[in-house]
Each structure stands twice: as C-alpha cells, then as structure tokens.
Amino acid sequence: MTRHPTGFPMLVDVAQAQALLRAHLPPPATETVALAAGLGRTLATALSARVSHPSATESALDGVACRAADTVSATVSTPVALRVVGESRAGQPFQDTVGAGECVRIYTGAPMPPGTDAICPVEQLTDQGPHQVALRRPARPEDVRHEGNDFQAGEEVLPGGLRLSPARLALAAALGHAEVPVRRALRVALLSTGDEVVAPGSPLVRGQVYDSNSVGLQAMLRECGCEVQVLAHVPDSPHALETALAQAGGADLLLTTGGVSMGKYDLLRDLLIEQGQVAFWKVRMRPGGPAILGRWQNLPVFGLPGNPVSSLVVFQVIVRPVLTGQPVSPLRLRAASAFRTLPDKTAFWRGVVEGGTVRDYGAQGSGRLRSLSEANALVVVPEGQEVEVGDEVEVLLL
Numbered sequence: 001m002t003r004h005p006t007g008f009p010m011l012v013d014v015a016q017a018q019a020l021l022r023a024h025l026p027p028p029a030t031e032t033v034a035l036a037a038g039l040g041r042t043l044a045t046a047l048s049a050r051v052s053h054p055s056a057t058e059s060a061l062d063g064v065a066c067r068a069a070d071t072v073s074a075t076v077s078t079p080v081a082l083r084v085v086g087e088s089r090a091g092q093p094f095q096d097t098v099g100a101g102e103c104v105r106i107y108t109g110a111p112m113p114p115g116t117d118a119i120c121p122v123e124q125l126t127d128q129g130p131h132q133v134a135l136r137r138p139a140r141p142e143d144v145r146h147e148g149n150d151f152q153a154g155e156e157v158l159p160g161g162l163r164l165s166p167a168r169l170a171l172a173a174a175l176g177h178a179e180v181p182v183r184r185a186l187r188v189a190l191l192s193t194g195d196e197v198v199a200p201g202s203p204l205v206r207g208q209v210y211d212s213n214s215v216g217l218q219a220m221l222r223e224c225g226c227e228v229q230v231l232a233h234v235p236d237s238p239h240a241l242e243t244a245l246a247q248a249g250g251a252d253l254l255l256t257t258g259g260v261s262m263g264k265y266d267l268l269r270d271l272l273i274e275q276g277q278v279a280f281w282k283v284r285m286r287p288g289g290p291a292i293l294g295r296w297q298n299l300p301v302f303g304l305p306g307n308p309v310s311s312l313v314v315f316q317v318i319v320r321p322v323l324t325g326q327p328v329s330p331l332r333l334r335a336a337s338a339f340r341t342l343p344d345k346t347a348f349w350r351g352v353v354e355g356g357t358v359r360d361y362g363a364q365g366s367g368r369l370r371s372l373s374e375a376n377a378l379v380v381v382p383e384g385q386e387v388e389v390g391d392e393v394e395v396l397l398l
C-alpha cells in the first residue's frame with residue numbers, strides 16, 4: 001500500500017479493500033421476515049429446533065411393520081406368514097401393541113406401532129387374503145426412521161451468519177419457524193455514469209454503449225439480499241453527478257460505475273478526492289484496479305470501474321463478501337493450462353472449469369463482457385505467483 005500526495009491509501013490489496021468497505025457500512029441490524037421473504041438473506045442468529053424430526057419413529061417405506069425376530073428365516077422359497085391386525089397411516093397411527101406373528105400395514109411416514117421394530121416393503125409381500133401376508137425376505141430395522149434422527153427438539157441446527165438458500169429455508173420451516181431473524185437488508189443506491197452510456201432498448205449510435213453494468217450489478221445486489229435504488233444515469237458533468245449523489249442520501253451505500261480511472265473526464269474520482277473523503281483509490285488486482293472507496297458528505301460511495309468485466313469482478317471479489325457477510329470460498333483445482341502472472345497485482349482471470357480442472361478462458365480484455373457468460377470461474381493468481389499446467393489454483397465459481 002502506498003499513499004496519495006493528499007494522504008489517503010492507494011494500491012490496497014483485496015483484503016484491505018474489503019475491510020475498509022466493511023468499516024464504512026452501518027453495523028448489522030436485525031429484522032424478522034416471513035420465510036417466503038428470507039431467500040438470499042443472512043440469518044442473524046442461530047435457529048434451534050422447536051420439534052424433533054421425524055416427530056415420531058416412523059416407516060421409511062410402504063409395506064408392513066412387524067418384529068424383525070419373527071421374519072429372519074423368510075426367503076422366496078420359504079416365506080414367513082404374518083397376521084395383519086390393522087393399518088398405520090401418516091396422521092392416523094395404529095395405537096395397539098403388535099404381538100408375535102402379527103403385523104400392521106404401514107405407509108411411508110406413518111408412525112411405527114408399539115411392539116414393532118422392522119419394515120418389509122410391499123414389493124416383498126404376497127397377500128394371502130385380507131388378514132394374512134407372506135414375507136419373501138426378512139423385515140429390516142434399517143427401514144425405520146427413528147424419532148429425532150434428523151434433529152432433536154432443542155438442538156441448534158442453523159448457525160447464525162448463514163445465507164438462506166432454498167434448502168435452509170425449508171429446514172427453518174421443518175424446525176418449526178414461520179419467520180426468520182435476518183440481517184436488515186442494506187439499502188444500496190446504484191448509479192452509472194458516462195456520456196456514451198445509454199439505456200438498453202434505446203437506439204445506439206457509433207461510440208455509444210448500452211448500460212450493461214447497471215443491469216448486472218442490480219441483479220447481483222438483489223442476489224445479495226439488498227434493497228436497490230437505481231438512480232437515473234448521469235452524463236460526464238460534475239453538476240449532474242452532485243445532484244445524483246444528493247438523491248442517494250438515505251442509502252447505506254452508493255455504488256457507481258465509471259469515471260474512476262486516469263482520464264480527464266473521470267469525474268467521480270475528482271469529486272471524491274477534491275470535495276469528499278477517500279478511504280482508498282486503486283486495488284492491486286486485475287481486472288478492476290481503478291476502484292475507489294470514499295464518502296460524499298455522510299454517504300459511503302464505492303466507485304466501480306466502468307469496464308464491464310472490471311465492475312462485475314470487483315463486485316464479486318470485494319463488494320459481495322462484505323454485503324452478505326459471507327467470505328468467498330474458493331475451490332482448489334488443478335490448472336489445465338498455464339495462467340499469466342502479474343508482478344504487482346492479484347489476477348482474477350476468467351477460466352473454464354470442466355472435467356475437474358480449470359483452463360484459461362482466453363480473451364481477458366476488460367471490455368469483453370461475453371467472456372463472463374462463456375467462462376464459469378475466476379482463477380486467482382496471486383501477485384508474482386507462477387502457475388504452470390498441473391499446479392493447484394484457487395477458483396471462484398461464477
């Protein structure tokens with residue numbers, strides 16, 4: 001890390017950039033939402049089971065419940081006959097005790113009747129009239145699901161801090177919760193800048209570009225569980241930029257794209273350096289090196305580079321882990337090709353994971369947006385580290 005002549009940090013690394021962004025966001029607050037609204041949110045506190053699952057010892061198969069000891073000799077040529085004394089259905093259990101030589105017809109999820117300890121599935125039974133069945137193999141205790149074998153009432157099952165996926169929401173429901181405590185959604189305002197940037201759907205003249213960054217970033221913010229306020233696009237005008245910043249006043253964070261690099265018209269950079277405060281400018285990464293973090297009055301502003309790949313990669317690598325509280329969790333895979341080394345930057349090269357290895361996607365220009373669709377991973381090559389074919393590399397799946 002070095003310092004700008006005016007004193008703020010420059011050329012920070014990815015971890016420093018994350019830490020500085022974290023320090024500029026409000027401390028996490030909690031709210032309670034219905035399960036249906038929990039997708040993608042971060043669980044604020046651990047959830048314990050209010051009931052056991054299964055709530056009773058039950059059958060895993062459709063068949064008969066009986067005593068295993070009565071059926072050990074059962075084979076296709078010497079079936080064992082049992083007297084059928086009743087039926088246990090899910091929601092309507094058989095209440096009496098089942099005795100030696102007896103069985104109860106039972107269905108998946110129905111409670112095991114008292115006295116029984118094993119199941120023989122319907123495929124292995126021959127009906128011998130309404131009150132007798134013959135078993136062609138022994139009944140098995142393994143086909144009984146014991147009360148609480150998934151989780152027991154009182155057990156802490158979902159730790160705080162987890163991101164709520166569909167499976168975790170289903171688990172929360174099974175634990176007996178209709179609502180979940182989640183971190184309050186961060187309110188993020190989103191602003192794209194640049195004279196040449198036009199809204200999708202409008203006519204495009206040579207030299208202009210459709211505003212793809214806003215679309216990709218808005219979707220990524222929603223995936224992070226944020227409330228997104230999309231501000232009207234601003235041209236390269238200091239006055240328009242200041243007006244837009246004022247509109248984002250109530251947000252926890254303003255995310256911008258464009259205008260942060262070395263050009264004369266990179267106005268966000270000028271505004272933060274000259275009239276705001278800067279927490280850092282430039283990250284030792286590629287793509288995405290020119291990213292900037294600062295404050296405009298009380299509003300934290302994260303300036304993503306305008307290049308489409310750079311903005312989405314910086315979001316993925318720096319912003320997403322901070323907004324969600326979930327660290328990036330790289331895979332380790334063998335390289336099926338060499339990857340370029342940068343002496344003073346960590347590279348996040350687009351790669352293709354296939355057959356358990358990862359290879360270089362090829363065209364790594366920061367304007368090649370299609371690469372982010374055709375590649376399926378970012379390969380992390382730390383500063384100065386050589387990567388040859390067969391070496392292990394860290395891979396972030398896209």
Ligand SMILES: Nc1nc2c(c(=O)[nH]1)N[C@H]1C(S)=C(S)[C@@H](COP(=O)(O)OP(=O)(O)OC[C@H]3O[C@@H](n4cnc5c(N)ncnc54)[C@H](O)[C@@H]3O)O[C@H]1N2
Pocket residue numbers: 192193194196197209210211212213214257258259260261262263266287288289290304305306307308310366367
């Ligand atoms: N002399 C130097 N030039 C540049 C440097 C440098 O270090 N020295 N850094 C380069 C790098 S790296 C990047 S990344 C870009 C970042 O530039 P800015 O953040 O200032 O972005 P702009 O100049 O406004 O735009 C760059 C590029 O991206 C297109 N763009 C902008 N906004 C959008 C949008 N919303 N949707 C789609 N595409 C967008 C824009 O048209 C430009 O082509 O700077 C390099 N230059």
Ligand code: MOO
Pocket residue numbers: 285286287288289290305307309310366367
């Ligand atoms: O970071 Mo720029 O992102 O290399 O094009």
